[in-house]
Structure formats: structure tokens, C-alpha cells
Amino acid sequence: MSGVRFSGAVSLFAFLVLPAMAAAQAMIADTSGRKQPLTTWGIQFEELEYRYSDDDEGLGVWNADAFYGTDDFKVRLLSAGEYEIEEQAYETLEHQLVGQIPVSRFFDAKAGVRFDTPEGPDRTYAVFGVTGLAPQWFEIDASLYVSKEGDTSAALDAEYELLFTNHWILTATLDATVAFSEDEDIGIGKGLVSTETGLRLSYDFIDRAVSPYFGVVHERKYGDTADLAETAAGSTEDWFAVIGARIAF
Amino acid sequence: MNIRLGAVVLCLLMPALALAGEYDLTVDRVEIDTGDFVKQGIGYNGKSPGPVLRFKEGETVRINVTNNLDEMTSIHWHGLILPYQQDGVPGISFPGIKPGETFTYEFPIQQAGTYWFHSHSGFQEPDGAYGAIVIEPEGREPFRYDREYVVQLTDKHPHSGDRIMRNLKMMPDYYNRKQQTVGEFFSDSSEQGFWNTVRDRLAWGDMRMMKADVEDLQGFTGLINGKGPEQNWTGLFEPGERIRLRFINSSAMTYFDVRTPGLDMTVVQADGNNVQPVTVDEFRIGVAETYDVIVRPRDEQAYTIFAESMGRSGYARATLAPEEGMEAAVPPLREPARLTMADMGNMHGMDHGNMDMGSSDDMAGMDHSSMSGMDHSGMSGMDHGSMMMDNQAQNDPFYARGSGLVPTAANGGKFLSYADLRAQNPLYEEREPTREIELRLTGNMERYSWSINGVKYEEADPIRLQYGERVRFKFVNETMMTHPMHLHGMWSILDVGAGQWNPIKHTINVNPGTTVYMETEVDEPGQWAFHCHLSYHAAAGMFRKVIVEGGPDSQQAKTEAMAEDGGEA
Numbered sequence: 006m007s008g009v010r011f012s013g014a015v016s017l018f019a020f021l022v023l024p025a026m027a028a029a030q031a032m033i034a035d036t037s038g039r040k041q042p043l044t045t046w047g048i049q050f051e052e053l054e055y056r057y058s059d060d061d062e063g064l065g066v067w068n069a070d071a072f073y074g075t076d077d078f079k080v081r082l083l084s085a086g087e088y089e090i091e092e093q094a095y096e097t098l099e100h101q102l103v104g105q106i107p108v109s110r111f112f113d114a115k116a117g118v119r120f121d122t123p124e125g126p127d128r129t130y131a132v133f134g135v136t137g138l139a140p141q142w143f144e145i146d147a148s149l150y151v152s153k154e155g156d157t158s159a160a161l162d163a164e165y166e167l168l169f170t171n172h173w174i175l176t177a178t179l180d181a182t183v184a185f186s187e188d189e190d191i192g193i194g195k196g197l198v199s200t201e202t203g204l205r206l207s208y209d210f211i212d213r214a215v216s217p218y219f220g221v222v223h224e225r226k227y228g229d230t231a232d233l234a235e236t237a238a239g240s241t242e243d244w245f246a247v248i249g250a251r252i253a254f
Numbered sequence: 255m256n257i258r259l260g261a262v263v264l265c266l267l268m269p270a271l272a273l274a275g276e277y278d279l280t281v282d283r284v285e286i287d288t289g290d291f292v293k294q295g296i297g298y299n300g301k302s303p304g305p306v307l308r309f310k311e312g313e314t315v316r317i318n319v320t321n322n323l324d325e326m327t328s329i330h331w332h333g334l335i336l337p338y339q340q341d342g343v344p345g346i347s348f349p350g351i352k353p354g355e356t357f358t359y360e361f362p363i364q365q366a367g368t369y370w371f372h373s374h375s376g377f378q379e380p381d382g383a384y385g386a387i388v389i390e391p392e393g394r395e396p397f398r399y400d401r402e403y404v405v406q407l408t409d410k411h412p413h414s415g416d417r418i419m420r421n422l423k424m425m426p427d428y429y430n431r432k433q434q435t436v437g438e439f440f441s442d443s444s445e446q447g448f449w450n451t452v453r454d455r456l457a458w459g460d461m462r463m464m465k466a467d468v469e470d471l472q473g474f475t476g477l478i479n480g481k482g483p484e485q486n487w488t489g490l491f492e493p494g495e496r497i498r499l500r501f502i503n504s505s506a507m508t509y510f511d512v513r514t515p516g517l518d519m520t521v522v523q524a525d526g527n528n529v530q531p532v533t534v535d536e537f538r539i540g541v542a543e544t545y546d547v548i549v550r551p552r553d554e555q556a557y558t559i560f561a562e563s564m565g566r567s568g569y570a571r572a573t574l575a576p577e578e579g580m581e582a583a584v585p586p587l588r589e590p591a592r593l594t595m596a597d598m599g600n601m602h603g604m605d606h607g608n609m610d611m612g613s614s615d616d617m618a619g620m621d622h623s624s625m626s627g628m629d630h631s632g633m634s635g636m637d638h639g640s641m642m643m644d645n646q647a648q649n650d651p652f653y654a655r656g657s658g659l660v661p662t663a664a665n666g667g668k669f670l671s672y673a674d675l676r677a678q679n680p681l682y683e684e685r686e687p688t689r690e691i692e693l694r695l696t697g698n699m700e701r702y703s704w705s706i707n708g709v710k711y712e713e714a715d716p717i718r719l720q721y722g723e724r725v726r727f728k729f730v731n732e733t734m735m736t737h738p739m740h741l742h743g744m745w746s747i748l749d750v751g752a753g754q755w756n757p758i759k760h761t762i763n764v765n766p767g768t769t770v771y772m773e774t775e776v777d778e779p780g781q782w783a784f785h786c787h788l789s790y791h792a793a794a795g796m797f798r799k800v801i802v803e804g805g806p807d808s809q810q811a812k813t814e815a816m817a818e819d820g821g822e823a
Contacts, residue, residue: 032338032781035799037345038376042712043794047424076703076710111462111700138700141459171431212473213421213428253424 042075047253051164052205054249056087056222060240063090066247072105079105081115086123094124103132112137119150126190129153142166158184158198171209174216178203187229192237194229207251216251277307277317281327281351281373286382288475289482291412295382296323296373303480303504304371304385306404311366311392317359319351326350329359330374330742330783331387332542333526333760336361338780341742343374346783346799350375366391367526368500368544370406377415380506380789384408388500389526396678397522397531399548402498403489407539407561407570409474409508410482418471418506419790426702429473432567432590433466457595462700465592467734468659469565470790471507476561476570483571486581491574496550498522499559503539506789509564509736509763511538511661512545514574515585516557519547521670525759527745528678535667538564540738540763542787545670549574556580564659564736566590585664596656597734597766654767659736673750675757681745682775684754687726691717695764695786695796697733703794704733704786710795717784717798719776721805726773729764737764737791741800743782747773761787779805 052068065088072081083101088094103117112135121128134148146162160182167175182198205220222245226234231241284297298304309315321327328350330342340361344350351357366389373383386404411418421428434455442451458465481487491497499519503510513519513536520533523546531548539545539561551557556575563569566587573581650671653660663669697704706714719725727746729739739746740761747756749771756773764770785797 032801033345033349035345037350039345039793039797040712042710043419043423045420045423047420049424076701107701110698138462140462141456142462168433168435170435170437171433213425 042077044073044075046073047071049254050250050252052249053252054218054247056245056247059244062243064088064096064245065090066249074105077106079113081105081117096123097121098123101132103134105136108135109137111139115148121191128188128191152188154188156184156186156188156193158182158186158193174207174209176203176205176207176218176220178205184230189233192230192233192239194231194233196228196230198228198230199224199226203247205247205249214253217249218251219246219248221245222247275309275313275315277315278320279304279317279329280320280322281329281383282322284382286410286480287482287485288410288477289484290475293410293412293414296327296378297382298385301480302382302384303406303408304383306386306388307371309363309387309389311363311389314360314362318356319359320356321351321353324353326352326375327373327378327383328375329371329383331359331361331369331371332740333367333369333544334361334387335364335743335745335778338743338778338782341782343742343783346781363389365389365526367523367528368404368502368546369526370502370504370542370544372504374783377419377506377789377793379504380411380415380418382410384504386500386502396528397520397548398496399498400495401491402500404479404500404502405489405559405572406479406502406504407510408477408503409471409505409563409568410477411471411474411506415506415789419793422470422702422790423794426470426699427464427467429471430464430466430469431472432468432565433464434592461598463593463598463734464699465594465658466590467593467699468591469508469563469567470735470788472565472567474508474563474568476508476510476563476568478559478561478570478572481572483569483584487572488578488580489572489574490578491551491576493552493554493576494550496548497574499547499549501539501545501547503541503543505541507541508568509538509540510561510570511536511564512559512561513664514549514557514559515582515665516555517549517551517574519549521545521547521674524675524757525761527681527758529757530676530678530755532670532674533668534663534670534674535665536661536663537670538661540736540761540787542738542740542761543759543763556582558582558584560585562587564591564661588664592658593734593766594656594658596654597658599654599732599767652763652768652770653765657765657767659765672748672757672763675748675750676752676755677757680754680756681758682747685724687773688720688723690726690728692728692730693739694730694732695737695739697735697791697794697796699734702790704791704796706796706798711785711797711799712795714798716781716801719774719800719802721776721779721802723776724773725776726771729762729770729772731764731766731768731770734766735788735791736766737796738762738787739764739785740787741774741782741784743778743780743800744774744776744802747775749773776802778802 048071050069054066056064056066068085070083072079074080081103086098087096089096099121101119103115105113105115108114115134117132119130119132130150130152136146139145144164148160150158162180165177180201184193184198187195201224203222205218207216207218209216224243226241234241279298282300284302286293286295286302295302328342328344340359341347369387371385372379386406475482479487518533520531522531554576556573559572561570652672661669694707696708738761745758746762748759762772779802782800784800785792
């Protein structure tokens with residue numbers, strides 16, 4: 006027990022040395038960055054691709070989002086568009102600016118605005134929704150849209166990744182839209198509007214920052230929306246071969 | 255005047271004390287070459303890692319630190335007992351060192367052993383701002399050696415710390431390339447049956463947790479003393495010599511399993527404090543820990559020092575050899591570790607009956623009921639038998655029973671456990687703790703947020719301790735990750751059930767699904783940092799300030815002044 010040092014000895018030591026070393030210094034408050042909420046940002050193109058349809062149409066398509074914020078509040082800008090290369094026109098062009106707060110361990114609630122500015126009539130919507138990770142690793146994004154004209158619709162996006170290896174990843178996506186009222190000017194009928202189903206095989210080429218992929222996408226319109234499309238001599242069902250890259254930075 | 259007076263008193267206190275070592279450190283932008291890649295980083299005196307600082311117990315050191323960066327910096331003396339203003343944590347000890355400024359640290363050296371120093375500002379430490387400290391004891395050491403080397407490990411990543419943090423926040427599995435694949439599904443199916451494998455995947459999927467979540471940060475090159483595996487740092491010896499290897503894990507995120515094939519290692523020191531010697535074939539070194547081992551190569555041949563990361567995603571390698579240029583075989587990496595349901599804690603409805611694990615009830619201080627805060631309602635009725643690892647008869651009470659992280663020695667021999675550690679000389683008299691403080695280690699991998707008792711540092715009140723008390727800390731790990739908890743300024747006496755022979759450490763690993771106790775004699779006034787030493791966990795919020803109230807009169811006044819300081823109080 007000869008090695009036992011009593012804490013008293015330590016305190017005596019501290020008593021003698023401390024005043025000498027930092028006489029007039031009070032304990033400071035932590036105003037360093039560490040005491041601030043961690044702010045972070047990111048930009049991702051989930052899809053940045055060329056689509057070639059079964060009736061020989063070429064489209065440039067992207068689906069991107071950028072976020073900035075903390076664990077408690079994030080601002081997110083979503084951008085999606087489909088550009089018809091031959092006709093030099095945006096079939097769809099959609100931007101959303103939403104605020105996002107956590108509401109459960111795996112889900113955020115979001116609210117904001119959406120601006121659609123494709124070829125043809127524009128639309129402005131209020132957006133409410135949830136986004137997060139469902140059991141079994143399904144990434145879910147569900148939104149309710151209310152247009153300035155009072156038309157309401159809802160969209161569900163789901164995504165699942167299957168890892169063939171830790172670099173070869175098959176991503177399955179399903180986007181479905183339902184309208185609760187008709188908006189004939191933009192070709193939306195009441196009921197199930199459309200689905201877009203995709204399968205993309207990607208390879209993580211540079212970290213997870215650049216992942217080239219190829220795949221297949223199926224688009225289909227339903228019910229009244231399909232009728233409206235037929236009336237306008239548009240297609241109600243399309244298959245696409247796609248090639249592109251997922252980008253994150 | 256005051257300083258001189260203090261020094262005089264100090265001399266009276268400790269007659270042996272006559273020396274005052276003066277040291278100069280510059281903090282510089284440096285280039286780091288790992289052999290696999292070259293990157294810009296931060297170092298000391300133009301290099302990363304910085305120099306080995308050699309102090310003597312009993313001396314007072316003055317260290318002039320000049321900041322040549324264009325941002326604030328700081329140096330924390332990891333494991334050293336010193337006045338809190340010298341501890342080097344910006345916002346807690348002092349404001350930090352401004353660009354162009356020289357800050358002089360001055361403190362008495364009251365201990366001996368192997369320690370290290372690093373920046374406590376931003377991600378400068380993972381970016382390269384670290385070095386080793388070796389303190390020569392005043393008295394004789396209870397072991398002999400002929401030569402010594404510092405073996406400082408790190409996990410050097412091509413990305414900067416800021417970028418890594420951002421990537422982890424954006425995609426928590428950004429760096430995880432050991433995830434379960436379709437191929438693993440089929441190989442598990444053939445071993446454990448299709449439906450067992452399906453149930454296993456569904457159980458984990460239901461929790462939205464990954465069995466493969468052992469290492470957040472992969473893609474690093476393991477360095478030893480700044481050298482990558484190909485650059486092969488080499489320490490020379492004469493056959494028959496006893497070599498003291500001072501292992502320091504300066505990694506940002508990586509635990510290493512260390513072995514020297516062909517050589518037994520006798521562990522003589524842990525975190526700078528002597529332990530009763532224990533001979534092992536392999537040991538796991540947590541982030542920020544140190545272990546001193548003695549090896550005795552008798553043959554005129556090279557020996558590899560092999561440090562495999564806990565998740566088997568990378569390794570560091572060095573060589574002990576009679577001559578420069580010799581080398582020994584480098585073993586292959588073993589299979590990646592997989593978490594088990596045991597690492598998720600003691601879940602309700604879980605059937606442990608089919609696990610033939612030895613009883614560990616003789617170990618004081620362990621319990622496994624740590625996941626009580628989680629919702630496991632979806633888990634009942636599962637067949638856990640199939641998910642457990644092979645359950646090689648292991649008894650390490652510092653892992654959850656049936657944990658997938660339990661290490662085994664590559665040669666089938668002895669793997670060091672915390673339970674093997676016994677203090678050589680207790681620093682304090684054994685006494686009952688005055689109170690217990692429970693710290694639940696909490697987090698959410700999918701949001702990459704980490705906290706203590708569910709509260710991140712930014713929203714947390716300080717932990718207030720009373721000078722003179724002995725506090726028992728109860729760490730309850732409710733996450734699936736291992737957390738090396740580091741209390742600054744005061745010793746962490748790890749409860750291994752050995753009473754006064756409990757080892758004295760500065761960093762305590764808390765494995766998933768376990769509860770670990772440590773006691774602290776609150777014998778240093780001031781305010782101190784207390785945090786998980788995984789860089790990106792600490793930055794995400796697994797961090798606390800500890801205020802020691804009371805103490806010698808002069809300190810008392812300051813503590814009271816502190817109490818006025820707004821939200822902090």
C-alpha cells in the first residue's frame with residue numbers, strides 16, 4: 006500500500022500550484038463551434054440520365070435535391086425535370102422548397118411550396134409530407150399537394166437498394182401519383198394518375214459521389230388521366246432504356 | 255511573481271524537482287504520404303505525427319505552441335493530470351490559440367508513462383495534428399527492458415475531417431463497404447437455412463440497423479508512426495533484448511486488434527498506468543487508449559507488428575528486425591465482424607437458453623439490461639439461436655453475451671480483456687463512491703446523431719461534480735457502436751471487480767449492449783471535457799462539460815463566478 010496517494014495530497018498540490026498559474030482567470034463559457042448545432046449540407050442527383058423511349062423519343066431527366074441545416078431543421082430544395090430533346094421542351098419541370106423537421110426516429114415532416122413550370126400551364130402548390138426510412142430499408146417520401154386553384158393530389162415515392170456487391174447496387178423505385186380532383190389543363194384526371202417504376206444497376210465509381218448506372222423505366226397513366234392523354238394524342242404507357250449517373254457532393 | 259512563488263513552493267514540495275523542460279511546437283500545414291495516397295494535413299514541427307515529447311516525472315514543462323495555420327488551434331495533453339486551464343480544450347480550458355499566436359503551456363508533470371497529445375479544435379486531430387508523450391518515471395519501474403519504441407497508430411483517410419463529417423451526415427453508410435450483400439444472403443442461407451436467414455434479415459431490417467455497422471469510417475490506410483503498410487516502419491533490435499513497445503491509438507475512429515506473430519506480448523501498462531503484467535497473444539486497443547507491452551525476440555529474424563482494424567476493413571503494419579530492410583510475412587485480414595442481436599442489448603422475449611456461454615456473474619459491475627429505452631416490440635418470438643455467432647467459448651464480460659465483436663486471437667491463444675487488467679499500484683485508497691451518475695450512450699445511426707442520455711452537447715447542461723467526492727459513473731451503451739469514453743483531467747478507475755486493484759485509465763471502451771462502471775476521485779477543480787473519443791461521434795454531440803465545484807478556496811470563488819454564465823450554468 007505504499008503507493009497509495011491520498012487525494013488530499015493532490016488537492017494540496019493543486020492548491021499551491023493553481024493560483025500561481027492562472028490567478029485571475031475565471032472559468033470560461035463554451036462559445037466554440039462545438040456548442041453550436043452542427044450545420045451540414047449536401048447536394049445529390051439521385052437521377053441524372055438520358056432516357057430513350059420505345060417510340061424513339063429521347064429525354065434528358067434529372068431528380069436532384071440540395072439541403073442545408075441541422076438535425077432539428079433543414080431546408081431542402083428539390084428539382085426534377087424531363088426535357089424532350091427533339092422538341093426542345095420541358096415535359097415536366099418541378100421545383101420544391103421545403104422545411105424539414107424530425108418527427109420520429111426515422112421520419113421527418115416537411116412543408117413548403119412547389120412550382121411547376123413545364124411547357125404549358127404553370128402551377129403552384131403547397132406541399133405537406135413525410136420523408137424517411139421505413140422498416141426493411143424502404144426510403145419513403147409521401148407528399149400532399151394543394152394547388153393555388155384548390156386541386157389536391159398526393160404522391161408516394163419509394164426506393165429500395167439491393168446490394169449485389171458493396172459497389173454494384175440495384176435500385177428499385179416506384180413513384181405513384183393520385184389526384185383528388187381533376188386539373189384538365191395539365192392533363193390530370195381524378196383518381197390514380199400515373200406510376201413510374203424504375204430499375205437501375207449502378208456501380209460506385211468514386212466513393213458514393215459518382216455512380217454511373219443503366220436501367221429501365223416504365224411510365225404509365227391511368228383512368229381519366231389516360232383518357233385525357235389519348236384525347237391529346239399522347240401516349241399512356243412508355244418504356245425507357247436509361248443511362249446516367251448518381252451524383253453526390 | 256506568482257509563477258515564481260509557485261515554483262518555489264513546488265521545489266519545497268518535491269525536492270527532486272529542479273528541472274523545467276522547455277519545448278517548442280509549431281502547428282503547420284504538412285503533406286502526409288501514406289504510401290497509398292498523399293494528402294494535405296496538419297502536423298507539428300512540420301510533420302505528422304509530431305515529435306515524441308519526452309518529459310520527466312517531477313519536472314515542470316513549458317511548451318511554446320506557435321500556430322502557423324490560418325485557423326484557431328489547440329493542444330490537449332491526453333491523459334495528463336494538470337490544471338484545467340492547461341488542458342487545451344477550446345471553450346472549456348481556454349479560448350484556443352489564434353492564427354499567428356504563440357501560447358505557452360506550463361504545468362507540472364505528476365505522472366509517468368505513455369500518453370499522447372492532439373489538437374482539440376475541429377477535425378485537426380484526424381487531419382494529422384497528434385503526437386506521442388513519453389514520461390520517464392522518478393522511481394524504478396517494476397519491469398525491465400533494453401530498448402523502447404513508440405508505436406503510434408492512426409487511421410489516415412484520404413478525405414478531410416470536415417468532408418467525412420458531412421458525408422456521414424448526408425449518408426451514414428457512406429464509408430461502409432462491408433455491408434451485407436445478396437451473396438452473403440445465399441452463403442448464410444446455405445449455412446443457417448433459408449428461412450432462418452430471411453428471418454434474420456427481416457429482424458434487422460425491422461430495426462433499421464445493420465449487422466455490418468462496425469466501422470463508420472472505412473477506406474483509411476493504417477499508419478504506424480506515420481508510415482503506411484508499404485512504407486513499413488521498422489524498429490531495430492538485438493536478439494534476446496527486451497523491447498518495450500508503447501502502443502498509442504491516435505485514430506479518429508478505428509479500433510485495432512494488435513499482434514506480433516511469433517512473439518508473446520507482456521502488457522505492463524495501460525493508459526500510462528502500470529498494470530500487473532499479463533502475457534497475451536493479441537489485444538484490442540480502443541481509440542485514444544495506450545498499452546505498453548514488452549516483447550523479447552530471441553531469433554535473428556524479422557517480426558511483423560500487425561494491427562488489424564476491428565471491422566477488418568484495413569490494417570497497419572510495422573516490423574521489428576535485427577537489420578533495416580528485413581521483413582516478415584504480413585497476415586491476411588480476417589473475415590469482417592458482424593454485430594449480433596446481443597449487441598442490441600438484452601431484449602425482451604429473447605431466448606438465451608440455447609447459448610452455451612459461461613457464466614460471468616462473478617464479474618461485478620456488468621449488466622446487460624441496457625436497451626430498455628428502445629422499442630423492441632417487433633422482436634419477440636424470433637429465433638435468435640440462428641443469429642448468434644458461433645459462440646466460441648468466450649467469457650469476456652466486457653462484451654454482451656453472444657456479441658459479434660468478441661475478439662479472438664488469430665493463433666487461438668490469449669486475447670487481452672479489460673477483466674485481465676489489475677493496477678500495479680493503486681493511486682487512491684479504496685472507498686465507497688459518494689454517488690452514482692448514469693450516462694446512457696445514445697444515438698441514431700440513420701441520422702448520424704450521437705448523444706449522452708439522449709441529449710447532444712449543444713443542448714446539454716454541464717455535469718456538476720463536487721470537489722472531494724468519489725463519483726461512480728455508469729455507462730449504459732444503448733447504441734450498436736463501441737464508444738471510447740474519455741474524461742479529461744481526472745483518472746477513470748475502471749471497475750473490473752478487483753476493488754482497489756481496479757486499473758486506472760483515461761479512456762474506457764463501452765461495447766454495444768453493455769454497461770460499464772468507472773469511478774473517479776474528483777480531485778481537480780475547474781472544468782473539463784468528457785466525451786466519446788471517436789472524432790465524428792464527439793462532433794455530432796456525444797460530449798459533455800464537467801464542472802468540478804468547490805475545492806481550494808481560490809477556486810471556489812471562480813466556480814461561483816462561473817455560475818452566472820447564462821445557459822451554461
